[in-house]
Amino acid sequence: MKYVLLSALVLSGLATPALAQEETAPPKAVTVSGSVGLVSDYRFRGVSQSDEQLAVQGGLTIAHESGVYIGTWGSNLAGWGTFGGANMELDLIAGYKTTLSEGVALDVGATWYMYPGGFNNTDFIEPYAKVSGTIGPATVLAGVAYAPKQEALGSWYSNGASAAAGVYDDPGDKNDNLYLWTDASVGVPNTGLTAKAHVGFSKGNKGLGPFATSVAPTGEYIDWMAGLDYAVPGTPLTLGVAYTDTDISNREAAYLRPSFSKGQDGTGNIAGSQVVFSLTAAF
Secondary structure, eight states: OHHHHHHHHHHHHHTSOHHHHHHSOOOOSEEEEEEEEEESSOEETTEESBTTSOEEEEEEEEEETTSEEEEEEEEEOBSSOOOSSOSEEEEEEEEEEEEEETTEEEEEEEEEEEOTTSOGGGOEEEEEEEEEEEETTEEEEEEEEEEEEEGGGSOSBSSHHHHHHTOOSSTTOOEEEEEEEEEEEEEETTTTEEEEEEEEEEEOOSSBOGGGOOSSTTSEEEEEEEEEEEEOTTSSEEEEEEEEEESOOHHHHGGGTTTTSBTTTTBSOTTSOEEEEEEEEEO
8 A cells, every 4th residue: 555655754754853853954955755665465445456465565756845756656466457567566656746825735746557568558647636734633635636538447348257258348448537535644642653544435437457457446436444553763664554445345346256356266355354564664
């Protein structure tokens, strides 16, 4: 989950002693930040991308004082769909972040989701806009991401049986996708703990795209997460645990099998509830 690694960047700042903050040099025109981590399951919008197995992830962001930034993020994949190449996701990100008022920030940009070595029709671009701020002790973020019509988001297979047989029902189909989400976090004083929560709504084209991939496999669904992060004192490390789930039932996902199942054997539901553990290091 990307929000696991991003939270590590925030927590690393919270864990820095006040004296060290006072002694730091003036802000630089260009800053570089990033994180690496290990998660027990890579969940993208509530759906496992790693067959409910371990994933190694990392990201890097270069930001200018003007608010312009570029970044990249990657993770290994397994099980859910095939991308015609290496089982890896590599995201390229560019955007602009500015302050709207005291404590309120606007972040706009786009993410290019790509799969190295795979076919171009599995890649897609998704612009986004996020507003973040504080409400009392809590940090709150609301975001919208809209991906315009692209082949990667189309319904090339009408069901999992067609995907398993490798027979396209509607090759070349294009569609769009909308994702709305809200994140919230609050630090627990004098503990190093941060409580976090997330809820998202996906609306796209029901079905499977090229190589049995999909951003909204059932057309519309809700995902949510609740968890805790612990910033290990004196280190850049953060330990995390989170409960994640969706409202995609086994019955709703049945038409997607065997693609939409653990181990690709036609059983299980990779959008079902899961407890995810993480260890991240921010720099």
